[in-house]
Amino acid sequence: MTTDTTVLDGLDFPAPALAVADDVADLLFREARTVAEFLPGEVSDEQLAAVYDLVKWGPTAMNTLPLRLLVVRTREARERLAAQMSEGNRERVLAAPVTLVVATDTGFHQHLPTLAPHAAALKDVLEGQPETREQMARTNALIQAGYLIVGLRAAGLGAGPMAGMDFAGVDAEFFADNGWKSLLVINVGNVEGTGTPRPRAERLSYGQVATSV
């Protein structure tokens, strides 16, 4: 990294070194791609548990940890999910080694006495505030979804996140009983190492997204 240069506000300067090696930065971000077609090979529950056991440490507001995962493996479940996806995403769900419905638990507050003992009283307060709960659940599970995508890559897996779906339909199909709300779907499977030659889409620069006061 030390020989790269970055343009910030028209000024060239050597990019500061990261605390992780280039191959890690490549694996997690720079060379990773959203995957549409996976290599053959299963993804085990043990692999998914190892990913979760990594990303569960990422911070959430008051340690609420509202992220929930529906692991879709069987042919019958894949077809039920595919029926709720946008047309262009259906075949991907049917073909992926495993598909995760990333969801949030609007009943996350039940765990607060364990997860945040200093805020245990909030459990009863939130019981009477379903709208606040739903907003907290969505916000924090989406941040955790970001950790999850990085974590899948840290486990050497490829991730194909998709948002083209009927969220209410997915919730009715799979979460009628548990109060989970679907946020996105991620196909997961094996991929080749980093360095695919496919060109990357443009990104906004730091100068385009950041402003200082």
Add this chain to the structure above:
Amino acid sequence: MTTDTTVLDGLDFPAPALAVADDVADLLFREARTVAEFLPGEVSDEQLAAVYDLVKWGPTAMNTLPLRLLVVRTREARERLAAQMSEGNRERVLAAPVTLVVATDTGFHQHLPTLAPHAAALKDVLEGQPETREQMARTNALIQAGYLIVGLRAAGLGAGPMAGMDFAGVDAEFFADNGWKSLLVINVGNVEGTGTPRPRAERLSYGQVATSV
């Protein structure tokens, strides 16, 4: 990792190896902590740009990249921000080396012709759908906030995310002109290496958050 064991549905098994070394997993997730007090030392714009240049590669729906950052440095800006924070968070904003207001741009669609040329027509469609835009903006910027927190740690920085704030107040104070919406605030600064002795809060296990179909 290969000698660790994880309990999944009551069954012990050796945890699969990650594709990153233990020190990386520790730095990004396992030993990282939400930071309330930082070591002395500035955080430069160059460091923040390097973090963004890493995390900008993380996937968003249609490459929308709605994350925006307000970098709060001056005493006057810190005080304006602190006035919008919950009481317990004010001193932290005033004391942090630098504070980021993580926001989303509800006008993200203006960039679609560059970021997603195949979906450029969506720019005009979304122009007339402000509610859809706001939802897309929030969802995808929150996922990017997850990448950002990992990216700050990958740059060796400590992150102290906070959600106890008056979001509408922050938006009125800082984003009245640009249509950004605040999502959370992150204090950023230098920290000691991994391995702080402070005990971690509980986490939910994979068996508690995941179910299979």
